[in-house]
Amino acid sequence: MHHVLCTRSNLGNDVRCPVCGQGFLVFWYRLSRDEQDALRQPIARALRAQHAVNPAAAVGGAHPAEDFTVPHWTAAPELVAAA
């Protein structure tokens, strides 16, 4: 199963947080285009969840300053099935 590493970035971004718009680089260069597209939603869900546990944070502050991984349990069901 894929664990993808995400890191905050203000320079470039593969994914933007749907809540605050913070950009993230995702280290998914070994994945196919289809796999990357399939991961966008679970990553967005994970970012949203970070706001849910830290609702009072300033814009961008809900997210870890350090790199973090989006674990398999956030993956789309079709990816889990394919694993």
Ligand SMILES: [Zn+2]
């Ligand atoms: Zn956010």
